[in-house]
Structures are given as C-alpha cells and as structure tokens.
Amino acid sequence: MQIAYILFDNVTLLDLAGIYDPVSRLRTLGFVPDLKWDLCAMDETIMDGYHLAINVDKVAPALSGYDMIIVPGGLGTRSMMRDRQFMQWLRSAAGVRWKVSVCTGSLLLGAAGFLEGRRATTHFEQYDTLQPFCKEVVRERIVEDFDVITAGAVASSLDLGLYLCEKLAGPKAREAVRQRMDYRAEQ
C-alpha cells in the first residue's frame, strides 16, 4: 500500500496533517504494516500558506505506481490549476486506484480531469468553482464515487483520515485510531 501526498506552495498544513496523522497510525498500530507514503511535490521544499517550509521526499515522481494519491487544499490550488507542468505531473495519477482530496484539493483533481462523470465535494465556499469539473457537487462532508474520495473544508481532513482508515483496514482499525487520537467529532 503506497500513498503519495501531493504538496505545493500555499498548501494548508492542517489539510495534510488531519489525514496524515490517522492514516500513518495504521502502520504504527500494526493494522497496515506495509503502509508506505511519500510527500511529493514539484520542488524539494514547499511552503504552506504561512511560510512554513516542508522538505518533501520525492520531486515529481511518476504517480502511476502509487495505490492512492492524497491532495490537500489551500490558496495555492488556484495557481496550480494553471501550472501546466504541475498539472501534467498530476495527470500521471490517472490510473491510480484511489484519488483523494480535502478542501480545495478537489479543484486540482477536477482540473486534471479526474472528476468527469463523478460526484464530488470541496470547501463550502467553492462549490461553484468545482461544478464545471464534475457531474454533481454534493454538499456533504465526505463523498466517494468509484475511484475518487473528496472532502469538505479543512477540519473535515480528520474525518477523511478516519474514513480512509476504515477503507484500508476496517472499522475496528478506524475506532482504534480514533480512540488513540481522542477525536470526538461527529462525522
């Protein structure tokens, strides 16, 4: 099980951390011992929306070899949608089994063409922006449609992380991770 986190400048750190924390625990708690992941971007270092600098693991690797890509959101999504090199790279994930996003990350999945014919969601202020890229914008916290799983605004990243725990390792794993994190939100 190999996951690629897709990073870029002006990403929202909590979009990443809210998924990455519960999903990574699948390995440390022993539910998915062979779980591996890479932080991937077009540059060696990316800055979040407040200039926090993260050094990534892999620069623009071919994404076709991964089982899942996870795309966080952030203000940077708007310029990335128009970045031909970035979009070309992202499209290398076309055959990946699961394409996942949180918040405005779905705009990047959309611009890559991955949402054609699919139901999807995004940040509650960006429903209209997402509309042209998908079959239907759904005003729910998490929307799964075949190979695409999208989620809402930043705090839904934790719900999405736990949703992925269940998908990858079942409901007992999800509950074990939730308890470990002491997460109490309704989904």
Added chain:
Amino acid sequence: MQIAYILFDNVTLLDLAGIYDPVSRLRTLGFVPDLKWDLCAMDETIMDGYHLAINVDKVAPALSGYDMIIVPGGLGTRSMMRDRQFMQWLRSAAGVRWKVSVCTGSLLLGAAGFLEGRRATTHFEQYDTLQPFCKEVVRERIVEDFDVITAGAVASSLDLGLYLCEKLAGPKAREAVRQRMDYRAEQ
C-alpha cells in the same frame, strides 16, 4: 502578540497543525492583525515522528521576548526532557505570559518547572508521568491555570486552537474561525 512554537525531533505534526491553523486565521481574518509567530527549535530542521522535515524560522532564540509559547507533543518529548541544552533553552520562557501545550508537550512544561503548583493535563495514557511535575493532573480536554494552558491527546489540538482564538480575540473571533474551518467537534 508574538508566539513561539517549540519544535523538536519526533514531534507530532497534528499537535502543531491543529493549533497553528485556527490561531493563524486570527491574522488572516483580521482579528489580530499584529499576530506574529516563529517556529523555533534547537536545529534548523526537525523531523516529525514519521520523518517529515520542517525547516524552522529561528534556532534557539531567547524565549523571554514572546507573549506565548506553544509546545506540541510527540514521542520526542521523552528524550527532550533529558536533553540539558533543550531544557535550558525552554526555561528561558519562564517569564512568558502564556505557556501552552498539547498532548505530551505538558511533560516538557513540567520538566522545565513551569507546572509547579499548577493544575494540568496531558495525553490520557501519560497522566502518571505528568503527576510528579504538577499540583494536580486534571482529566479534562483543556486545563487553564494562571500562566499555563494544557490540553489532551492529539485531536484536542483543534479545540485548544479555538480556545486560544477566544482568549486572544473573543468569542466572535472563535466562532468565525470555527465556521471557516467547518469544525464540528464538541469540545
């Protein structure tokens, strides 16, 4: 209003991000326009518990000039408690108005002597470890006692972030940030 985030190897990324996201929005939403913060550590780059590398803003700055320090938790807290240089640096925050931690970050506040005579909390599996450092371990999600605010396991970082939003800018600011994040957890 100047905040120092105290980072170290094997920190938990979501402990940081869950506070940093809502608190940073106080500036972008205009509630605390002069809000500033630095990511601080003993080295230029720190690794989270899964080898994600963050470049910090300041290496071991004197902490006495800040209005608030925020200490995330993580497995790294146990070795940091025994790291004389790190602890000496952390103690430079003795006179800082607010000393804040989430999860096992309270063990570092404790080892620095900041919890003497104070009520405090930590990760639910570490109550016994925290006990010797404070007057009383309180099994609540967020505990404030004079200059110290401590919180529970990793998911409580978001609750603590919103708690700090209210402390720094009032209940309307807190609610505006919560809505913007679409955070729905009870506290």
